Amino acid sequence: MLITANTVIAQSGSLAKNETTELNIENIFVHANNTTLVAGETLHCKFYCLNSPKNNFSSISKIAHVELVNKENQVIFANKIYLENGTGEGDFFIPTTIETGNYKLIAYTNWMLNNKNTKTAVTDLIIINPYIVSTIKKPVSQTQNGQEKNEENQSITTNSSTKDQSFALELNKKAATKREQILLKIKSLNGIANNGSFSLSIRKTNSLPSKKQMNSYEFTKSYSGETINNNSLFLPELRGEVISGSIKNNKDPKQIADKNIALSLPGKDFAFKVVKTNEDGKFNFILEKSPNYSNAIIQVVGEDKNDYAVELDKYQGYNLSELKQGEEFYLSSDYKASLEERSIANQIENSYYHLKKDSIQPEIKKFPFYHPLEKEYILGDYTKFPTLKETTIEVVKEMYYREENKNFTLHVRDINYDLNFFSEPSLVLVDGVLIQNTNELVDLKMDEIYKVSLVPGVYIYGPTAFDGIINFTSKNHDYSTKEKGAHILKTDIQRPLNKITSFKQDYTNKSKYDRVPDYRYQLLWEPELLLDNNEKTISFFTSDVPGQYEINLEGFTKDGVPVSLKESFEVK
Structure with missing residues (x-):
């Protein structure tokens, strides 16, 4: 394990x-x-x-x-x-x-x-x-x-x-x-x-x-x-840039504590973070210097995500x-x-x-948070298959999918661990963007994907444990998730100036x-x-x-x- x-x-x-x-x-x-x-x-x-x-x-x-x-x-x-x-x-x-x-x-x-x-x-x-x-x-x-x-x-x-x-x-x-x-x-x-x-x-x-x-x-x-x-009282930015915000529960306003919030800065050298909200529904992300991307995707994580709305704080x-x-x-x-x-x-x-x-x-080149544990499949080195299902079966041996009640999910095999005893889902990313509804990947065009990175086993990241990690890297590093709703915020955030x-x-x-x-x-x-x-x-x-x-x-x-x-x- x-x-x-x-x-x-x-x-x-x-x-x-x-x-x-x-x-x-x-x-x-x-x-x-x-x-x-x-x-x-x-x-x-x-x-x-x-x-x-x-x-x-x-x-x-x-x-x-x-x-x-x-x-x-x-x-x-x-x-x-x-x-x-x-x-x-x-x-x-x-x-x-x-x-x-x-x-x-x-x-x-x-x-x-x-x-x-x-x-x-x-x-x-x-x-x-x-x-x-x-x-x-x-x-x-x-x-x-x-x-x-x-x-x-x-x-x-x-x-x-x-x-x-x-x-x-x-x-x-x-x-x-x-x-x-x-x-x-x-x-x-x-x-x-x-x-x-x-x-x-x-x-x-x-x-x-x-x-x-x-x-x-x-x-x-x-x-x-x-x-x-x-x-x-203002937080000192001790370890880096602080991005803060809060969530609201549309069904039960009191249920706003201890919710997982994910932030993605998608791109070639992406950033991905998960934190929990405090008792007031507030969250803080601390960003490193690299990558210095301004496009951000922030979303509430969980099956009840549609009950929530997320927003960033206006800087005072x-x-x-x-x-x-x-x-x-x-x-x-x-x-x-x-x-x-x-x-x-x-x-x-x-x-x-x-x-x-x-x-x-x-x-400075930014390695993904799971480096160096990943196994990579550069798809250009293998026979090309047009669909994700075919690629999963024929190329990426550690990855498999399930279809139940029109629900498509992706998983990672670990020969040293019986995944049936671990109920948490796999962490699925595309260019660093968290994909909670993997149904949107059924029609993913594999000729636009450069590589697939996998980490098998239980991976604890922030406050959450995942049943392995799957990250798809597109050739242009420009994947746009189809996820919509108040629980997901796609926005530009101000990043520090690059040194000249x-x-x-x-x-x-x-x-x-x-x-x-x-x-x-x-x-x-x-x-x-x-x-x-x-x-x-x-x-x-x-x-x-x-x-x-x-x-x-x-x-x-x-x-x-x-x-x-x-x-x-x-x-x-």
Whole structure:
């Protein structure tokens, strides 16, 4: 007899109030590559999730929630970010449909929502869309003698001095020509390696209105700030992304506890989970990083499944009423030339994106939960039979079917165990989708099936024991179940953003880029900079855009020491 245990444990639906003090307080610091964006550009961000008061990297939350909010406190977009060892990164494209105005980028974790005095990450942004006519006009009181007052623009602080500064920046040249290589040396001032996590941005300085961005040193000193007021207790996403919901019983509203709920993320590398509801009919699934599929199928499991309705919880995040909007900025004719130059440069860069593509880091292959116990039948290796019944009889010897009262069921033989003594059904999946009514598989076209995977014997998964496992893998990984009703929910769920590696220009050798226009304002974005040596040298190339450029290094050492450095150079 084969008994395999692979238990999925749902997080509790609530936490006792005294438990909130047992874990450290989390805060998020955001390093953005820019605070002024033109439609068509990309906002690059590094997220540092830290525990107060020592500012060491947090191991509590694995997910950060990020929202862009306009001046009316409306959410323009919401995303999730994976946190690994307390850090994460995100890249947000600014579409041409967004209006010109002031915006705020908010970053927080579920755990932070329980503490109304937490230092939430609120970054002020200016977004300018030259493709939509703005109705904002400059008041007369904001000009003096016909000259524009630009109080928002911030000057560059070279090698900003802060306490406990651990590194220094050195450039091999302060003035460079177009498409020239520059070497940036990052040196340890104390002569020892300061392990930690850091992010580096090298970008042309703003000639448009901008917002001052808080640096890491200022962040550690600002123990007050935006607060979150919410009486609810939020689950910390300790082991991964939490998807929660509840069920209702249409016949007996009280019968909602201890019901099995299954979640499928169908595809090539599918995810499948089973949990039980609590006494209030609520359930929680904890999703791993891979596979990062958004299409989900959630269903009540059991013969009485049609008595139930399932629904997902609407996410309640940051309390937007707590946000305070700053003063509106105004664009005058003085900015016309700068805006036109930047917009044209942006359009040129986007037109050559096929040659300068960013790359998405590939996901780690996800094995099915029953691996490596399965036996696989790749049907292309056998004589093809058109129907499932014929394939069962002639090819897949461990699988058999029964037909009683027009009810078609599938089972797995185990020569070491008499299945008649085990009454639970087999777990039947197609591309990871749970099939409770196997009648829908009678007409399954076997020429669309790539392989059949089997696990014989009793298999305990989550709160349920199954009489073996059968998984059909289709050639296109796109099977759609015919099951309908309130007990099954087919929906898209928001998944965290995939990690992106930004394109890095290189003119070292003759290449296809020599004759390609180079209008990069962002020369380098390195969100995962490791400084594990006393000295590190980074090389980058300038573009065809002349002007002043800013180097900005932000981050924290492993001991929670903030590092914030700036340097500048000119491209002629």
